[in-house]
Amino acid sequence: MRRTTTRSGRERTGGERAALEAAYEECRRLVRATRPTEHALMALMPPSAQPVCWALYAAFGHADDLLDRSEEAPDERGRGLREWRAALEADLASGTSDDPIRLALTDAVWHWGLDLADLLAALDAVQRDDDRESVATWREWRERAHAQNVSWPEQLMRMLVRSGLPVPVRLRDLPGFTRFVEGLFLTDMLRDLPEDLDGGHVWLPTEVLDRFHVTPADLLSRRWTPAVQQLIAHLVGEARTWLESSRRALRATLPLGPAIVLDTTVDLFGAELDAILRAGPAVLRRQVRVPGHTRLRILGPARARAAVVWRLTLPQAATAPARTRTVDRTDGPLAEGPADPGLLTTTRITDPPLPPRPHRDGARPPEIAPAHLPHHVAIVMDGNGRWATRNGLPRDEGHRAGAVALRDVVQGALEIGLAHLTVYAFSTENWKRSPDEVSKLFAIMRAELLDGELLDHDVRLRWIGSPDGLPDDVVDVLRSQEHATRNRTGLTLNVCVNYGGRAELARAGASLARAALAGEVDPARVSEQLFAAHLPHHALPDVDLLWRTSGELRVSNFLPWHAHYAELHFTDQAWPDVDRQDLWHALETYTQRKRRKGGRVAE
Ligand code: IPE
Ligand code: IPE
Ligand code: MG
Numbered sequence: 001m002r003r004t005t006t007r008s009g010r011e012r013t014g015g016e017r018a019a020l021e022a023a024y025e026e027c028r029r030l031v032r033a034t035r036p037t038e039h040a041l042m043a044l045m046p047p048s049a050q051p052v053c054w055a056l057y058a059a060f061g062h063a064d065d066l067l068d069r070s071e072e073a074p075d076e077r078g079r080g081l082r083e084w085r086a087a088l089e090a091d092l093a094s095g096t097s098d099d100p101i102r103l104a105l106t107d108a109v110w111h112w113g114l115d116l117a118d119l120l121a122a123l124d125a126v127q128r129d130d131d132r133e134s135v136a137t138w139r140e141w142r143e144r145a146h147a148q149n150v151s152w153p154e155q156l157m158r159m160l161v162r163s164g165l166p167v168p169v170r171l172r173d174l175p176g177f178t179r180f181v182e183g184l185f186l187t188d189m190l191r192d193l194p195e196d197l198d199g200g201h202v203w204l205p206t207e208v209l210d211r212f213h214v215t216p217a218d219l220l221s222r223r224w225t226p227a228v229q230q231l232i233a234h235l236v237g238e239a240r241t242w243l244e245s246s247r248r249a250l251r252a253t254l255p256l257g258p259a260i261v262l263d264t265t266v267d268l269f270g271a272e273l274d275a276i277l278r279a280g281p282a283v284l285r286r287q288v289r290v291p292g293h294t295r296l297r298i299l300g301p302a303r304a305r306a307a308v309v310w311r312l313t314l315p316q317a318a319t320a321p322a323r324t325r326t327v328d329r330t331d332g333p334l335a336e337g338p339a340d341p342g343l344l345t346t347t348r349i350t351d352p353p354l355p356p357r358p359h360r361d362g363a364r365p366p367e368i369a370p371a372h373l374p375h376h377v378a379i380v381m382d383g384n385g386r387w388a389t390r391n392g393l394p395r396d397e398g399h400r401a402g403a404v405a406l407r408d409v410v411q412g413a414l415e416i417g418l419a420h421l422t423v424y425a426f427s428t429e430n431w432k433r434s435p436d437e438v439s440k441l442f443a444i445m446r447a448e449l450l451d452g453e454l455l456d457h458d459v460r461l462r463w464i465g466s467p468d469g470l471p472d473d474v475v476d477v478l479r480s481q482e483h484a485t486r487n488r489t490g491l492t493l494n495v496c497v498n499y500g501g502r503a504e505l506a507r508a509g510a511s512l513a514r515a516a517l518a519g520e521v522d523p524a525r526v527s528e529q530l531f532a533a534h535l536p537h538h539a540l541p542d543v544d545l546l547w548r549t550s551g552e553l554r555v556s557n558f559l560p561w562h563a564h565y566a567e568l569h570f571t572d573q574a575w576p577d578v579d580r581q582d583l584w585h586a587l588e589t590y591t592q593r594k595r596r597k598g599g600r601v602a603e
Contacts, residue, residue: 020107023100024051027058030101034061037268037290040299044261044306045156046314052112052159055104056119056152059088062101063126081127085120092116112159115151122151134206134216141205145185146178153181157258161451165314166403166444167255169451176249180262183242187269190235190276194285197222204235224281232283236273243269253443256397257309264302271298312391313401349484353458356414365416365584372591374544376420377413377583378566380558381406383550383574390574396440401576403448412580413491414457416587420492420541422464424558428500431469442474445497449477458490464537465499494540501560508534508561535561542566545590549575567593 031054032039042053066080084102091097091106109116125147135141150172157169171177189196189203196203202216209215212231219228247266251259271290279288381402388398406423413421425445431438448454455461463478478497511534515521521530532538543563546555551572555563569586571578 020103023103023107024054026100027051027054027104030054030058030061037272037295040295041261041265041268043299044264044302046160046163046165046257046310048163049156049159051104052108053156055101055108056155058101059105060123060126060148060152063123067126067129078127081123085123085127088123089120108159112155112162114155114158118151119155122148135203136205137207138205141203142178142182145182146172149181149185150178158451160258162453163314164404164407164453165255165257166400166448166452167258168253168443168447174250174253176246179242180246180250183239183246184265184269186235186239186242187272187276190232190239190283191272191287193219193283194287197284208235219284222281222284224284228284229280233277236277240270240273255313255400256393257306257313260302260306260309264298267298267302268295271295309393312393313397313404349481350456353488353490354456356411356457357453359408359411359580363581365412365580366588368416368587368591370417373416373418373587374567374590376422376541376543376562377418377545377547377586378422378424378543378559378563379409380424380546380548380552380556381575381578382548382552384576386550387574387576395437396444398574398576399441399444403444403452405576405578406448407453408579409583410454410457410459410491410493412583413493414459415580416584418491418587420494422494422496422540422543422559424496424499424556426465426497426499427557428466428498428503429557439471442471446474446477449481454493455481455485458488459485460488460490460492461485462492462494462537463497464494464540465497466503468498470498494537496558499558501557504536505561507536508532532561545569545586547571547586549573549578565595565597567595 028039028051031042035057038057042050042057045053063081063084066084067078087097087099088102088105091099091102092109095106095110097103097106108114109119125144129144129148135144154169154171157167157171160167161169168174197220200220202209202219204219208231209219212227212234214225214227214231218225243266247262250262254262268290271294272288275288275290276283282288384398384402385395386398387401388395391397410421426441430441433441449461461478461481463482467475474497478495508531512521512526512531515534516523540562543559543566546559546563546566547569548555549571551570553570559566567590569589571582571586573582
């Protein structure tokens with residue numbers, strides 16, 4: 001474990017480090033003892049994420065246990081959890097705790113910048129359970145499932161994003177995710193039936209009990225009637241259908257690493273459902289377990305695949321950045337001026353922006369006098385597809401890895417003080433690719449702009465390209481993030497999405513022609529300056545250095561106007577293999593160039 005500083009940034013003492021490790025270990029022990037299936041699934045996560053999984057899961061498990069203590073008097077019930085939650089809040093504020101679960105959770109929260117309010121709300125949802133006797137309808141049951149179970153997987157995703165993996169964070173917005181949670185929750189409920197019945201609870205919706213003519217008393221007295229048997233078979237079928245349908249829906253959007261965890265979860269929970277069905281009346285009396293050889297058959301290959309995928313797609317041993325404060329655009333300092341009514345996405349940007357994240361090996365930028373730096377660098381980020389194929393991965397994993405490379409290059413640009421960086425993310429010619437690749441590319445781009453680290457730093461985003469044909473949600477996020485970052489003063493990052501150089505020139509031509517027809521422009525006076533003023537992005541400065549990766553020696557319709565006199569730089573490595581040091585190297589070679597621009601070389 002690499003967490004060596006306290007919340008206030010002080011180096012931990014040896015004793016504190018040991019206590020923290022013991023706290024995480026305690027969480028792990030708890031999860032392993034009470035939920036072996038979940039524990040095994042957590043082992044499929046990247047090693048850096050596992051302690052966070054244990055802490056989150058142990059906390060929710062502990063909250064549940066506090067409620068289940070049936071020995072307490074009815075008016076005392078829930079008191080234990082209320083007290084524990086209050087202590088947790090105090091610990092989170094102070095950054096430490098004398099209770100192992102709360103210590104691990106506190107560390108995970110501040111260290112990875114988890115969403116505290118959201119986590120506490122999920123704990124409150126667990127608490128609310130205590131106030132009710134039963135659940136009437138499936139609808140009510142679903143709300144309960146979501147309120148308690150959506151937050152913590154989202155926190156894990158947030159943590160992975162902070163480790164450098166561009167995964168979607170708002171899982172609740174992904175088609176199929178809430179179904180997935182319901183499938184897990186129902187399986188869990190069937191598995192925990194004996195324990196809940198011991199506590200006198202029947203949490204299944206009254207609506208489904210009625211449908212099968214089963215009363216809570218039948219279940220509480222453990223009567224294995226044909227009606228109970230049919231009810232259980234029906235519920236097992238429902239859980240299975242929900243898990244399988246959500247697997248199909250989610251597979252399309254999740255990157256390979258999380259997809260392996262998803263697949264294995266559905267397989268293991270499916271095996272639990274098989275075991276529940278086979279157990280017959282025992283399902284009411286004792287917790288059913290999946291046979292060891294079945295678990296091994298499912299987990300063995302998954303472990304091997306997960307290890308390879310994380311190694312390839314996770315950029316580093318996941319050291320965490322400092323905690324960030326996010327400000328909602330609608331209430332933060334950037335909300336000045338009228339809110340743009342066309343923006344649907346509520347964007348959150350970090351305010352004030354974080355300083356650049358250091359290079360993973362501590363590399364520092366070369367000393368280049370600001371006057372010798374190019375003002376504007378443009379990059380054709382090429383070779384994602386070939387990188388993926390070479391590594392035995394689908395193409396979209398190449399695009400994800402490419403997004404991670406861009407993060408690092410942007411950090412390098414910030415560190416060295418570059419003014420403008422323009423990157424080619426999607427060309428008008430890229431529509432020729434398969435609809436599947438195109439839609440995955442857009443999904444990655446969108447997630448990156450919403451949840452990636454780029455906009456945590458002093459980056460002003462500009463979108464260059466046409467909205468024609470782009471999905472609305474992509475246009476929306478590009479515009480929202482442009483708007484949210486418009487007052488930043490650091491690096492201007494221009495992303496070319498649905499950009500074509502000739503189309504841009506044609507638009508300038510059309511604009512000039514319209515102006516001439518309207519009598520605003522005299523055709524005889526059309527100069528380069530006037531033409532440039534009619535370009536869609538007339539404020540974009542000329543490109544000084546144009547860099548293309550992956551060995552292709554062409555410009556592919558990129559910035560024909562602005563890069564007319566650019567110095568060219570071609571490198572062989574695929575874009576996902578690039579990091580900020582390659583940018584710095586490109587800048588150094590630029591300083592060696594003699595830029596004549598048609599004139600004489602200065603002696
Ligand atoms: C560049 O990588 C990224 C985009 C065009 C979006 P490619 O996808 O072109 O990768 P290769 O050229 O096929 O290897
Ligand atoms: C150029 O790369 C476009 C982007 C990097 C977005 P391509 O891979 O699409 O270009 P060609 O097909 O090799 O010219
Ligand atoms: Mg290419």
